[in-house]
Amino acid sequence: MTDDEVVEAVRDRARAGSLPAPAPPAAVTEAEQTIGFPLPPLLRRLYLEVANGGFGPDDGILGVRGGACQGDWNDLAEIYQEGPDPSGQIPAGLVPVYDWGCTIWSLVDFRDPTGPMWCTHEGDCWPQGINLAQWLAETMTDTLTVRRLLASQPASVWPPL
Structure with missing residues (x-):
């Protein structure tokens, strides 16, 4: 899928009434300032235009x-500051x-616009081999699963499923 x-x-899901209203621009700017990186354009657009x-x-x-x-997390900036990774291994x-539960998180690399x-x-971190647009497309079609995420883990980190 394209952006x-x-x-x-x-947007189609938001029309069904199941999503929050779009974010105020000030909240997006505040998150970017706290995180220290701009949101990838697709994520920024979704927050500001859709939900x-x-x-x-x-x-x-x-x-x-x-x-x-x-869960216990209110927003991106809060989790980035306090984070689910006590090991400090997340770049x-x-x-x-x-x-996803069981200490499994999906993360977006804000250092790259894609x-x-x-x-x-559990402290290990690895690339999934897809970008945010692909990840969202796969989550909306239920083709991205925890099992697939763990299978993408390099063998040197965890034996593939």
């Missing part, structure tokens, strides 16, 4: 201030956006 197709697919989180798998990804929360610029996706589990 425009992803935006339209998320402040809540899209993606199950209950959806975290929003910025005032948007969709997940700067990788922002947790979705908790938003490459990463995964972390």
Whole structure:
């Protein structure tokens, strides 16, 4: 899917009334300042034009201030600062956006405008080999699963499933 197709697919879900309102521009700017990197353009566009989180798998990804929360986390900036990774192994610029449970998180690489996706589990961190647009497309079609995430883990980190 192209970025425009992803935006339209998320917009269709928002029309069904299941997503929060778009984020205020100030909340997006605040998150970028706290994180120290700009949001990838697709994520920024989704937050500002469609919904402040809540899209993606199950209950959806975290929003910025005032948007969709997940578990004990209220927004992207908060989780980036306090993070689910007590080991400190997650590189700067990788922002947790979705908790799959069992200490498995999907992260977006804010250092790259295409938003490459990463995964972390129990302190290990590795690239998923897809970008944010692909990740969202796969989560909306239920083709991205925890099993697939763990299978993308390099053998040197964890034996593939």
